[in-house]
Amino acid sequence: MTKKVLILKGSPREKGNSATLAERVAAGAREAGAQVESVYLHSLDIRPCDACDECQEKGTCIIEDDMQPLYSKISAADAIVLASPIYWFTVSAQLKLCIDRWYAFQASRWKEFHGKQVGVILTYGDTDLYTSGGINAIHTFETMFRFLRCEIVGMVYGSLMDVGDADKRPELLEQAFQLGQKLGSQA
Template identity: 60%
Template sequence: MAKNIIILKGSPRPMGNSAALADRLAQGVLDAGGSAESVYLNGMQIQPCDGCDACVPSGVCILEDDMQKLYPKLREAGGVVLASPIYWFTFSAQLKACIDRWYSLWQTDRDVFKGKPFGIILTYGDSDLYTSGGINAVHTFESMMRFLEANIEGWVYGSVSNPGDAQKDEKLMEQAYQLGQRLARKVSK
């Protein structure tokens, strides 16, 4: 059976722009015969990494919160989608807190994300990737994926402000759908 694609939603707006694009991406995954699970990070208890390094020898994070439910899903996922609004010129704190906690996953398994396809969704209010600060998130994700030896399968990003704007942008929605289809195909190989 094809492995699951886990979609991390980093916006506090459950019906916002990045969530709408993430849902469209998920539909693309399903229509291509894959499976996807969305996780709304804002509703979860995810403490920031406290840098205690207890995970260094064990690979196990000692912080008892909702990351403990996410760790096995991330480990077993065939692909990962990161969906976030741009807040203050980069991706959201909700997503950053979650990603910081991947530190423990990587301690005893350097290959935890190796070769896995990633999809990135970014939404911002300003007019383009540069003025919005979206470019900072792009650079961060590129560095991260290089380090993890993961593959960025595709990007979906655009200027959309209010909830409902993304749904009106047919081109953006189609890009998200197509990325979902490509991810599903990659994961099934």
Template identity: 35%
Template sequence: MKKVVAIFGSPRVNGNSDILLNQAIKGAEASGAKVEKIVIRDLQIAPCNACDGCFEKGTCVIYDDVQQIYSHLVDADGIIVASPVYFMSVSAQLKAFIDRCQPFWAKKYILHLPVRKGMGSANGFLIATAARNAGDDLFAGVIKTIKAFFHVLDIKYTGEILCCGVEEKGMVNMKRDLLQRAFDAGKQLLTW
């Protein structure tokens, strides 16, 4: 059975990115995939301290909840990341998690070891929400960060749903088209 990992990056449960992510999860499940949802805010995640410990073996020397997630990342067929825009970037919780993926960078560029289990790359998709209404660069920081994260993990960036103009929890429910698009994106994720 194909496996999709859904990384939920907002501290706000049942918020806008959560609602869109849950739609994408339903879509992925409808396509027959098994979905593992990782709620970053519930995990104890220390920030990377740049000790370069991972340069030796490609493993992190900090033993907290990230250790249990590494294995999910490398054997997933699809990854969906959902985050709100916080000061033009991803949430601090999600950024701390992404920075802790430095061992994969070390594996790839220092140790020249494969990052993923098995052959080929996974397919990745981004969901991001923001309060502001427009502005070309509103999601630029989030997109760049997630693309860099995917690149290091050999995850193909297959697309995104960017939802602006939603501030309060649940406002995204008024955007029926985006809810449907999120479901469809989850359903199609593994077919790219």
């Protein structure tokens, strides 16, 4: 069966560095035969989790916003790619709003994540993974995907500042394409 790859793009810059690398992941996955959908989170109305805990009772989130269609896409995906710039030493607010709302997969619904594959794209302006804060985002992803029992297939990250910088880094573009091929191909 064709694999479904969902890419969540967390930068406000629609053609920024993380989006450029995310599109290379998409190209690799498509070449491998997958069905790929990219979502530009900044264009969506995603409100913060308000800790009402209604999801504990109902099994679904009751906030009526653009997370509702996204919940179904997340459930249906075989692989999820999280792409984010580093903002203040961790993931962007756009991505954090989205992943906080995964809390609604409470209790019995966590199993919807089990066995999904994951790819990560991170871009930052500082010179390395540690001083940029990229390491904090990686720690978050490692922790959350261990909890969700997902397999992190690969992470592509690099020091990039201005729009267009990613296009000048063939090695990162290639790593992203290869990550897409792995995520898009059958096991």
